[in-house]
Amino acid sequence: MSESSRNDTAEQAEFRQYCREWLAENKPSDPPVRLPQSALEIMTEPQLEYLQAWQKSAYEAGLVGCDYPKEVGGGGRKDCQRVANAEMIAARTPFLPNVIGLGMAAPTVFYHARDELKQRLLPRLFSGEDIWCQGFSEPGAGSDLASVQTFAERKGDKWLINGHKVWTSLAHFAEWMIILLRTDKSHKYDGLSYFVVPIRSALGKGVTVRPLIKITGETGFNEVIFEDLEVDDSYRLDELGKGWQVAMTTLLHERGAGELQSPRSGGMRSKSSHQISTSTLIDLARNTRRGEGVAADDPLLRDKIMEQMIYEKGFEQNQRRNRVQALTDHPMRLALQNKLLASENAQQISELAMEIAGAGSSLYLSDENAPAGGQWPLSYMNSFGMTIAAGTSEVQRNILGERVLGMPKSK
Amino acid sequence: MKQPNDFSFGEEASLLKDSARKFFAEHLPVESLHRLVAADHNPDRAPEVLWRADLWQQMVELGWTMLAVPERSGGLGMPLVAVAGLVEELGRAAFPCPLLGTLNVSYILAAAGEGADAALQEIIAGKAAALAMTNRHGDWELEHTELRYKAGKLNGSAWFVQDAAKVDYLLAVAQTDSGYGLYWVAADSEGVTLTQDAIVDLTRDQAHISFDNVAAQEISGKALSALTQAFPAIWTLLAADIVGAAEWQLQTTVEYVSTRQQFDRPLGFFQAVKHPLVNVMLKTDQAKSLVYNAACAYDCEPAAAAKYAHMALASASDLAGFASSRSVQYHGGIGFTWECFVHLYFKRQKHSQALWGDASWHRARMAEIVFA
Numbered sequence: 001m002s003e004s005s006r007n008d009t010a011e012q013a014e015f016r017q018y019c020r021e022w023l024a025e026n027k028p029s030d031p032p033v034r035l036p037q038s039a040l041e042i043m044t045e046p047q048l049e050y051l052q053a054w055q056k057s058a059y060e061a062g063l064v065g066c067d068y069p070k071e072v073g074g075g076g077r078k079d080c081q082r083v084a085n086a087e088m089i090a091a092r093t094p095f096l097p098n099v100i101g102l103g104m105a106a107p108t109v110f111y112h113a114r115d116e117l118k119q120r121l122l123p124r125l126f127s128g129e130d131i132w133c134q135g136f137s138e139p140g141a142g143s144d145l146a147s148v149q150t151f152a153e154r155k156g157d158k159w160l161i162n163g164h165k166v167w168t169s170l171a172h173f174a175e176w177m178i179i180l181l182r183t184d185k186s187h188k189y190d191g192l193s194y195f196v197v198p199i200r201s202a203l204g205k206g207v208t209v210r211p212l213i214k215i216t217g218e219t220g221f222n223e224v225i226f227e228d229l230e231v232d233d234s235y236r237l238d239e240l241g242k243g244w245q246v247a248m249t250t251l252l253h254e255r256g257a258g259e260l261q262s263p264r265s266g267g268m269r270s271k272s273s274h275q276i277s278t279s280t281l282i283d284l285a286r287n288t289r290r291g292e293g294v295a296a297d298d299p300l301l302r303d304k305i306m307e308q309m310i311y312e313k314g315f316e317q318n319q320r321r322n323r324v325q326a327l328t329d330h331p332m333r334l335a336l337q338n339k340l341l342a343s344e345n346a347q348q349i350s351e352l353a354m355e356i357a358g359a360g361s362s363l364y365l366s367d368e369n370a371p372a373g374g375q376w377p378l379s380y381m382n383s384f385g386m387t388i389a390a391g392t393s394e395v396q397r398n399i400l401g402e403r404v405l406g407m408p409k410s411k
Numbered sequence: 412m413k414q415p416n417d418f419s420f421g422e423e424a425s426l427l428k429d430s431a432r433k434f435f436a437e438h439l440p441v442e443s444l445h446r447l448v449a450a451d452h453n454p455d456r457a458p459e460v461l462w463r464a465d466l467w468q469q470m471v472e473l474g475w476t477m478l479a480v481p482e483r484s485g486g487l488g489m490p491l492v493a494v495a496g497l498v499e500e501l502g503r504a505a506f507p508c509p510l511l512g513t514l515n516v517s518y519i520l521a522a523a524g525e526g527a528d529a530a531l532q533e534i535i536a537g538k539a540a541a542l543a544m545t546n547r548h549g550d551w552e553l554e555h556t557e558l559r560y561k562a563g564k565l566n567g568s569a570w571f572v573q574d575a576a577k578v579d580y581l582l583a584v585a586q587t588d589s590g591y592g593l594y595w596v597a598a599d600s601e602g603v604t605l606t607q608d609a610i611v612d613l614t615r616d617q618a619h620i621s622f623d624n625v626a627a628q629e630i631s632g633k634a635l636s637a638l639t640q641a642f643p644a645i646w647t648l649l650a651a652d653i654v655g656a657a658e659w660q661l662q663t664t665v666e667y668v669s670t671r672q673q674f675d676r677p678l679g680f681f682q683a684v685k686h687p688l689v690n691v692m693l694k695t696d697q698a699k700s701l702v703y704n705a706a707c708a709y710d711c712e713p714a715a716a717a718k719y720a721h722m723a724l725a726s727a728s729d730l731a732g733f734a735s736s737r738s739v740q741y742h743g744g745i746g747f748t749w750e751c752f753v754h755l756y757f758k759r760q761k762h763s764q765a766l767w768g769d770a771s772w773h774r775a776r777m778a779e780i781v782f783a
Contacts, residue, residue, distance in 0.1 A: 285782075286782070296782050302778040306725070306781070307774060310697075310774070310777075313701060313719075314697025314700055323416065323417070326425035327699075327703060337693060397686040401679070405688065407668065407679035408677045410680055
């Protein structure tokens with residue numbers, strides 16, 4: 001849904017106008033280098049520097065962290081981040097690089113850290129000066145996240161960390177990591193604690209970051225090895241043994257179902273960053289030759305494209321209905337569907353785009369004849385990151401079946 | 412024109428939806444519905460019209476049949492979103508009555524201009540009506556009628572007429588020498604012969620009707636423009652009925668698999684059962700959101716009304732099939748019996764799936780708009 005300004009509060013309306021004017025003046029110029037599809041595939045320093053500069057200017061203008069209190073570096077506004085997001089996307093700005101910081105670390109730190117820590121960490125997180133990463137998954141803890149083994153051993157008011165985290169996006173640029181650690185081996189869920197850990201300053205001194213190569217050939221995520229890394233107890237969030245509850249705050253926001261809206265931008269289209277939406281499928285079908293005509297003439301492809309448009313529209317209208325209480329029976333029913341529907345929508349669109357592109361879908365990024373610069377096979381492969389990360393689609397269906405429909409737990 | 416974010420689903424609409432849910436739950440809970448419509452299981456039984464005319468009278472007195480009659484004609488002129496909320500509850504209760512047909516006819520009459528005013532007055536007076544336009548092949552194209560109008564008389568047949576035995580009037584669509592017209596005919600007029608169809612659905616009745624030199628009042632000589640304008644509302648309301656029924660199927664099946672034990676566990680523990688039921692919920696929610704979007708568009712964004720109504724009914728029609736098959740399958744052996752209530756909804760949904768265009772027909776029409 002194009003975010004309508006019709007139901008804006010007075011504050012939102014004024015802020016929307018401000019965003020529009022600021023963006024008209026200050027939208028960054030085209031990037032000097034090829035940008036990846038999202039922040040999770042940032043591979044090089046020049047990509048990062050360009051995107052960090054954008055985030056810093058957007059933050060200083062008040063378009064990032066708008067709904068957080070001023071004491072922690074926020075804008076002190078009410079329900080305005082959605083407005084800034086819509087305007088940034090409409091203005092086709094680049095995307096914000098510190099996505100894990102903004103989407104997951106910030107709400108978690110905000111709800112669970114001591115005031116002093118919030119005031120120290122959040123401003124540099126919002127500005128993008130400190131990139132954040134997330135240390136949840138391990139080789140032996142994927143869907144069964146609570147089985148993490150990376151261990152923190154207490155040494156007075158310090159902790160000694162040993163273990164192995166994987167699939168850690170942005171760790172190669174990150175100053176900070178949010179991390180779920182085992183502090184007690186005798187309890188599964190209650191034996192977990194949640195920390196923020198400075199990792200960049202500890203590289204080579206207890207922290208090793210090694211790139212993992214994705215199915216696409218891109219880098220962007222990593223494995224992180226901890227060997228006797230010492231951290232201060234003041235970096236612990238909430239109480240000892242409450243790590244699982246804190247992690248739920250992170251996951252709720254990661255899946256788009258949390259209270260605090262994540263800053264989002266990235267409507268920019270260039271040769272290298274294109275939109276994954278059904279409107280691009282329409283263009284593709286019109287412009288792809290099939291026999292005497294074009295792919296858009298094929299009734300079976302038309303049917304599939306319409307089916308996908310209906311899926312996308314239904315998802316979009318869910319967001320709208322979620323704000324109309326009289327048309328929702330269960331408060332979390334629609335919000336908890338967001339991650340599942342968004343990731344499966346992106347996957348289905350890219351898969352269908354490859355089918356429409358036909359033989360052309362065999363061509364990859366460096367081939368000058370590749371449709372859309374080879375982005376369709378790239379986005380189809382990357383979409384599995386979305387259906388696997390942050391709780392696989394199968395875990396999402398368990399959550400929906402148990403928490404919303406009340407069916408018995410599958411464990 | 413832009414749609415308001417809240418679908419214009421206001422206080423009044425919300426009260427109407429709540430009171431409808433209470434009315435149906437109080438007066439015809441599913442056990443009573445089953446006793447009313449499923450007493451005779453014989454597959455070769457003669458068609459019967461089983462419904463509660465007394466409850467229908469109460470619905471008329473509540474004003475529900477004049478919701479779609481415009482205010483300028485003396486009706487309530489409620490927005491389609493409010494009417495969709497009521498019809499969602501009707502579907503949830505699988506309630507046998509001619510409400511959907513009467514509303515459908517009201518939308519066509521409201522789009523037909525001044526000639527329709529007398530007919531609208533009958534609806535305000537509490538009369539029920541059904542739409543007689545489909546040919547013997549069940550075509551969904553608006554102009555494929557078998558009826559002919561010439562020199563004041565209607566001749567020919569209309570098929571698949573919904574709830575025909577429960578209504579007082581028929582709105583007939585007939586071909587004329589110069590195009591298509593709309594005709595208002597009392598169901599008991601001379602020359603009108605109604606033959607009940609033997610149908611699978613126990614919560615509706617259906618008939619084919621022959622017209623033999625029936626004297627008819629012409630409402631409009633421009634039927635196609637009225638039908639084109641009104642059909643997005645008709646598609647949207649059928650989708651709302653399906654969504655309501657699907658929610659009942661979902662909740663009832665979830666409740667069953669949460670209590671029924673096999674292998675020392677409730678069935679819902681197994682992901683082979685749990686995950687498809689979550690998929691029923693996802694499809695129900697998407698269809699429901701699309702229904703309210705289409706309903707809101709009908710009043711607030713008419714240029715997009717047809718496209719959004721195609722989306723809503725295509726989505727709901729697929730949902731009807733999926734929710735129905737899963738509800739019977741996960742009730743297991745008991746779900747395959749006449750005594751288990753799920754068959755009432757299964758049959759209503761399969762009937763709805765065959766009305767006013769199936770999912771691929773609606774997607775094909777939508778593609779014509781999108782690729783135009």
